[in-house]
Amino acid sequence: MSTASGLVVVDKPGGLTSHDVVARVRRLAGTRKVGHAGTLDPMATGVLVVGVERATRLLGHLLLTEKAYDATVRLGVATTTDDAEGEVTAAAGAAGVDGAAVREVLAGFVGEIDQVPTAVSAIKVDGRRAYERVRAGEEVDLPSRRVTVHELTVHDVRRAGEHGELLDVDLSLRCSSGTYVRAIARDAGAALGVGGHLTALRRTAVGPFTLGQARTLEELADTFSVLPIAEAARASFPAVDLDEAAATHVRHGRALDRELDGLTALFAPDGEFLALYEPRDGVARAAAVFV
CATH class of the missing domain: 2.30.130.10 (PUA domain)
Structure with a gap:
């Protein structure tokens, strides 16, 4: 019996790479023909759209669709990777920054913006991923690209750190494909003069596919099924x-x-x-x- 072609909307856990998730789905589906529509970093969780059999050919087109995220940005500390997994490069603190200033700066990221991707992105530079070059000790200078942030909502700004010298900002955004939330954290920190990085990221939607449809790997192991390719195409x-x-x-x-x-x-x-x-x-x- 052949494996059905379709999509699986996975709620990726933290600590796994997107490739790890693909490997799990290959075992569950009993086929090697599995791929994903857009990488999520190991620290990130949430919607990862996985294609099985013929539906893998939909993935390249789904990559171009808009995405939505919930994120937490820490202001007052900059890192090499623009997230909590990197080494600290500056720790100026954010004692002199208030919530109003944070909201004003972040509002400036809504619309079409020129964004320099984070140096540890999966973008290829002369045939090798940027993050591979960075980990090998190379300097990577990526050109800016035009991206669109359709909506950015700040939910909370609160003091953090041992002495309240940092600020944590909870936000949600909806953006075009190719937008790096880590880069927004970095650039917001730079605009405020204190540095910033991402401490949490959860993807809540890829195009029409949302967390409400997503299933954990444990749920898929209990009952594996795909959204049939015809339904996936109509939805997308x-x-x-x-x-x-x-x-x-x-x-x-x-x-x-x-x-x-x-x-x-x-x-x-x-x-x-x-x-x-x-x-x-x-x-x-x-x-x-x-x-």
Whole structure:
């Protein structure tokens, strides 16, 4: 019996890499054809979308969708990794910073911003991950990139540290793919002149997939199932149901004389998921065919 194709929304625990989660799902699904849509650091928890069998081909398109996070930023200390796992590089404290100043600075990160990714990101530099180069003692200078923070809400600002010399900030944000929350912590600390780093990160959504749908590895070990690929595609992209003639063209990857607003999931009359198509050169052309 072949393994079903679909998505698994995992609530990743802290301490595991995204690759660790993929390895667990491979064993549970009984197939090597498993991948994930966007890395979560070992310290981070929350939504990790995993594809099984043919659904792995959806993952590259899901990578482009927006994401949401809950995070805690500590102000007054900077680290090499912009999170709590790095070595402290400066500890100025934040005794002179108040909540109003924190909220004002963080409000400035909403909208389109130029962001320099953290040096220990998974971005490749001349074929090697940036974090591999940093761990090997190399200096890594990553160019800034344009990202969008759609929404950033500060929930709490409170004193921390042995003598109240630090500030912990709880916040939530919704952002474009490629946005580094660690970099926001770093840059907010720099803007306040005290340094900052991330102490907790929980991803609450990847596109339409949320914590409400996520299952722990323990739950998956008890009862393993996938969200079928057709349901996953309908949830993730605009959908169009075709007649049989158009479906035949799509099965062969042919262009369709049809207007699409963007990347769209196409379905046969019986509900079978056929392909992702996109507008190109005035017609709808195949981005990926799944049959």
